[in-house]
Amino acid sequence: MSLYLSRTISRFSSAGSASYLKTRFINTTPAYPGHIPLNSFENAFLAVGSAVMSLLDPYRADLIAALGETTAGPALPRLRDIMLATSEGRQILKDRPRINTRTVDMNALSQLPEGTWGRTYKTWLERTGVTPDSREPVHYIDDPELAYVMQRYRECHDFYHCICNFSVNVESELAIKYFEFANLGLPLAAISAIGGPLRLNAKKRSVLFSEYVPWALKYGSTSQCLISVYWEKRWEQDVEELRRELGIRDSPAKWSKKSMGTMDTMASAAVENSADLASGPIRS
DSSP states (O other): OHHHHHHHHHHHHSGGGHHHHHHHTTTOOOSSTTOOOOOHHHHHHHHHHHHHHHHHOTTOHHHHHHHHHHTOTTHHHHHHHHHHTSHHHHHHHHHOOOOSTTTSOHHHHHHSOTTBHHHHHHHHHHHHTOOGGGOOOOOSOSSHHHHHHHHHHHHHHHHHHHHTTOOSSHHHHHHHHHHHHHHHOOHHHHHHHHHGGGGSOHHHHHHIIIIIHHHHHHHHHHSOOGGGOOGGGOTTSBHHHHHHHHTOOOOOOOOOSSOOHHHHHHHHHHHHHHHOOOOOSSOO
């Protein structure tokens, strides 16, 4: 049964599905490059199937991405409205910037003074071993502008880790998911927050629920909605000033003395993916 479901879901989500989808949707014109239109039944089937298969294989970033898109519902129009309500958000929607190593000058960030947002982000990338090039493109959201809002959320996910001073280990990923749910209201974050703690041992689960979750819910709900922050325009801003402006403080995050390295990053991917159920080396 799981093999059949995997093959069926892969028809929709894998890179090799182009010819199938071209035939299936021969009378439907994609709204943007990479767009795969779905009817209501197909959307529901993909949502359920990708959730099941993500639990079985939490490293399938394509399925995690599909789950996020097919369950987004009214959350994306609401986030777009929030962006439209501020000049900074409107500028993001107008410019539609992308975040990867081709669009962000990492060498320039390294040259910024200590304590700036850009230097802090570059240091965070180095400590965690994360790359901004690992985010899946959006496929299943019909409206091009809403598709961009989802893409923006994915590509800004690591900014949320950094501004909240969290690493990418299992409990840190879950803390950010709780923060994102309170701040952005995306269903995928709620699914992550529910399913992810099952992967923690009792000690880490205790830290998560006694320290991280209360902080995440408090500041996620009271801070500025982060989807409207034009992070790339803030590289030279003092990071502590930026945190105060956004209403983020008193992070309970705990970092090890040495850099995280690949193993912790892979563990993080399993949680965000089972929980994403946008990720370590594979971050959806």
